[in-house]
Amino acid sequence: MTALLTASDVGVVVDEQVLLPTTTLTIDQGQTLAVRGENGAGKTTLLRVLAGLMPATSGDVLLEGEPLHIRRRAHRGAIAAMIGAPPLSRDLTLAEQLRFIRATWGDDAGTGERQTVAVLEELGIASLKMRYPSELSSGQLQLFCLALTLARPSRVLLLDEPEQRLDAHRQGLVADALRRRSGAGCAIVFATHSTALVEAIGSDVLTVGENE
Amino acid sequence: MRDRARVAATRAVHRARGSHRTRGDTAYLAYISVLVAAIVGVPIIRTIVLALAAPEAMEALGHESTARLIAVVGALVWVGALALGRVRGPITPDPFVAVTLGRSDISPRAAWSRELLGSSVGACLALTALATLTVSGFLARGVAIDTAIAFIVGSLLFAVPTAAIWLAGQVVTRRTAAVCGVVLVALLAGAVSLPLDALLPATALAGLWPGGIGATVAPLSALGACAIIALVAIALLLDRMLPNSVEDHAHRWEAMTVLAGTGDISGALDRTRTRPVTGRRMRIAFARPLVVAVLQRALVGALRTPLRAAVALIALAAAGAGWAWFAQLQEGPRWVAAIGAGLLTFAALGPFIDGFREAADTAGRPAVYGRTAGWLLALHLPLPLLMGVLVPSVAVLLAGSDLGTAAMAATIGAMLVAVRAYDSTKGPMPIELMMPVPTPAGDASSIGMWAWQADALLWTAVLSFWLSTSSTAGPATLLWALPVAALLTALTAGRLGRAAS
Numbered sequence: 064m065t066a067l068l069t070a071s072d073v074g075v076v077v078d079e080q081v082l083l084p085t086t087t088l089t090i091d092q093g094q095t096l097a098v099r100g101e102n103g104a105g106k107t108t109l110l111r112v113l114a115g116l117m118p119a120t121s122g123d124v125l126l127e128g129e130p131l132h133i134r135r136r137a138h139r140g141a142i143a144a145m146i147g148a149p150p151l152s153r154d155l156t157l158a159e160q161l162r163f164i165r166a167t168w169g170d171d172a173g174t175g176e177r178q179t180v181a182v183l184e185e186l187g188i189a190s191l192k193m194r195y196p197s198e199l200s201s202g203q204l205q206l207f208c209l210a211l212t213l214a215r216p217s218r219v220l221l222l223d224e225p226e227q228r229l230d231a232h233r234q235g236l237v238a239d240a241l242r243r244r245s246g247a248g249c250a251i252v253f254a255t256h257s258t259a260l261v262e263a264i265g266s267d268v269l270t271v272g273e274n275e
Numbered sequence: 276m277r278d279r280a281r282v283a284a285t286r287a288v289h290r291a292r293g294s295h296r297t298r299g300d301t302a303y304l305a306y307i308s309v310l311v312a313a314i315v316g317v318p319i320i321r322t323i324v325l326a327l328a329a330p331e332a333m334e335a336l337g338h339e340s341t342a343r344l345i346a347v348v349g350a351l352v353w354v355g356a357l358a359l360g361r362v363r364g365p366i367t368p369d370p371f372v373a374v375t376l377g378r379s380d381i382s383p384r385a386a387w388s389r390e391l392l393g394s395s396v397g398a399c400l401a402l403t404a405l406a407t408l409t410v411s412g413f414l415a416r417g418v419a420i421d422t423a424i425a426f427i428v429g430s431l432l433f434a435v436p437t438a439a440i441w442l443a444g445q446v447v448t449r450r451t452a453a454v455c456g457v458v459l460v461a462l463l464a465g466a467v468s469l470p471l472d473a474l475l476p477a478t479a480l481a482g483l484w485p486g487g488i489g490a491t492v493a494p495l496s497a498l499g500a501c502a503i504i505a506l507v508a509i510a511l512l513l514d515r516m517l518p519n520s521v522e523d524h525a526h527r528w529e530a531m532t533v534l535a536g537t538g539d540i541s542g543a544l545d546r547t548r549t550r551p552v553t554g555r556r557m558r559i560a561f562a563r564p565l566v567v568a569v570l571q572r573a574l575v576g577a578l579r580t581p582l583r584a585a586v587a588l589i590a591l592a593a594a595g596a597g598w599a600w601f602a603q604l605q606e607g608p609r610w611v612a613a614i615g616a617g618l619l620t621f622a623a624l625g626p627f628i629d630g631f632r633e634a635a636d637t638a639g640r641p642a643v644y645g646r647t648a649g650w651l652l653a654l655h656l657p658l659p660l661l662m663g664v665l666v667p668s669v670a671v672l673l674a675g676s677d678l679g680t681a682a683m684a685a686t687i688g689a690m691l692v693a694v695r696a697y698d699s700t701k702g703p704m705p706i707e708l709m710m711p712v713p714t715p716a717g718d719a720s721s722i723g724m725w726a727w728q729a730d731a732l733l734w735t736a737v738l739s740f741w742l743s744t745s746s747t748a749g750p751a752t753l754l755w756a757l758p759v760a761a762l763l764t765a766l767t768a769g770r771l772g773r774a775a776s
């Protein structure tokens with residue numbers, strides 16, 4: 064059976080600078096993989112390559128056995144990623160932004176509303192649904208960025224340090240949300256410095272740059 | 276130590292930090308300013324004066340409709356001053372000075388009178404200079420000299436309350452600013468509809484225009500009274516200035532100047548976008564099809580910054596009035612009216628194209644929305660198209676012009692929406708443009724950089740100028756407008772494609 068996402072010997076070298084040492088990984092539906100490593104080891108670069116946002120200078124990335132082309136509609140629909148802050152609409156409330164995202168994926172108003180409420184409650188920010196993004200603290204903003212990414216449908220979820228600026232309780236909420244998606248069949252790759260998050264999700268671990 | 280002495284001591288410390296302009300810097304700046312004025316400014320001013328002194332221009336300028344336009348522009352200047360005060364008030368010192376003086380026990384009057392005086396005098400001089408330029412044709416021809424001079428004096432008196440409104444924009448609360456905005460819009464409505472001898476401030480100014488009502492004493496008295504009231508208001512407003520307002524404006528302005536200095540004009544202008552704090556209970560139904568949901572979303576988004584949207588609507592209507600004036604001019608400075616109306620339309624579309632910016636922002640980033648950046652941008656077209664097409668063309672008809680002129684205003688409005696869409700996909704400046712371009716006259720790289728920065732304005736000016744010289748008007752304008760719109764669409768798609776890859 065073909066794996067959902069495969070990266071074979073991928074590496075990124077720019078002007079003789081190694082941004083990502085040669086790395087191989089395979090992830091199937093329902094699997095979770097934590098990418099670990101020191102600052103600058105190449106964790107974010109690996110996620111960018113897996114998201115199709117940066118070409119690898121060596122190796123291949125395959126989605127269900129096909130070379131990954133993120134401009135292809137089916138591939139774009141399969142992979143959701145939070146690598147840096149997603150684009151925010153400053154004139155929409157949190158709930159409206161999530162409903163707008165759902166509308167662009169084809170939900171009718173009722174379904175969009177239900178999905179929005181579910182994501183906000185899952186991350187413990189339902190009470191903030193009438194706020195504008197400029198009215199959030201940095202931790203709340205991080206949770207909202209996660210909500211924006213989790214609100215869209217996906218079969219592969221790529222997250223860069225989802226625990227940033229979150230206290231232990233909120234990290235637990237994030238771990239629960241990711242476990243639920245994994246249980247529903249979503250493959251999850253996340254870069255992290257948090258051992259607690261890795262243990263809470265119970266994910267496999269890939270250490271980038273271990274042999275450098 | 277008295278307040279003023281403490282302020283002087285603080286400023287001395289600031290100068291000693293080295294961030295302040297030195298005497299050498301000031302001398303060099305003066306030298307460059309004189310050179311630029313002599314080489315660029317004088318020929319431009321001379322061209323404008325000669326164009327305004329042409330017999331056809333004199334006839335058009337002496338018409339009563341021009342006096343009405345002066346009243347409308349005067350009222351718009353006040354609305355614009357209030358809006359400007361919300362984002363860049365007259366008291367915008369260096370952030371260090373803003374914090375040091377603003378957070379001390381020194382009174383606002385002692386702390387900020389210097390900044391306020393500099394900004395206010397500068398604004399008054401600029402408005403008076405502009406007024407002098409507009410009557411320069413009369414002065415050059417020696418026609419209606421007394422009235423022209425009265426208009427210049429009246430403009431100076433009109434500028435004083437303008438400075439007060441600018442300060443009010445920075446000082447007052449959001450709620451009070453909204454009330455001020457309503458009052459100023461009511462004055463604008465008066466400037467549009469009331470007789471020119473009605474002695475509202477803007478109509479009083481228009482009454483002084485050569486070809487206006489022919490009286491000088493009553494309008495000048497009215498404007499003088501306004502100026503005196505404004506001076507008292509300035510003193511009262513200054514005492515109410517809060518330190519956080521000065522700091523916000525100081526930090527925003529510093530960020531804008533840094534961004535503009537690095538060539539990121541879009542980023543600098545983005546700092547002027549006000550953040551919504553009201554209107555969160557306005558419901559967006561997100562009805563299907565998606566294009567309707569996006570239109571609802573864009574409309575509600577615009578209404579959540581009501582002053583910004585109101586100023587934009589008024590400016591679009593004023594652009595329509597400009598097109599009506601353009602249609603009246605059979606000869607003379609048609610291109611001035613066309614380019615002015617075009618640039619005003621371009622600027623006024625700003626609050627309605629936030630969706631373009633957000634769509635362009637998704638290119639090359641992980642997909643959150645179920646549509647590509649190009650699709651999202653296309654979905655955001657209806658609101659700016661409605662505003663850019665409908666508002667100016669209805670204003671043209673209300674100004675008494677014909678359907679052909681309205682169709683022309685609608686066409687250029689649609690074209691400028693395409694220019695706006697193209698401009699919103701610009702992204703960062705290509706590094707190649709920053710490379711030195713050695714020529715016998717020196718490094719010419721700045722020409723490319725400025726052309727890249729100003730390309731949307733150049734597009735606007737060229738399209739408007741083209742329209743002013745085109746023998747075809749009305750629906751026939753589509754003959755050349757459609758290929759240009761197709762070209763802009765292709766250029767926009769190209770930019771989005773490059774950003775995505």
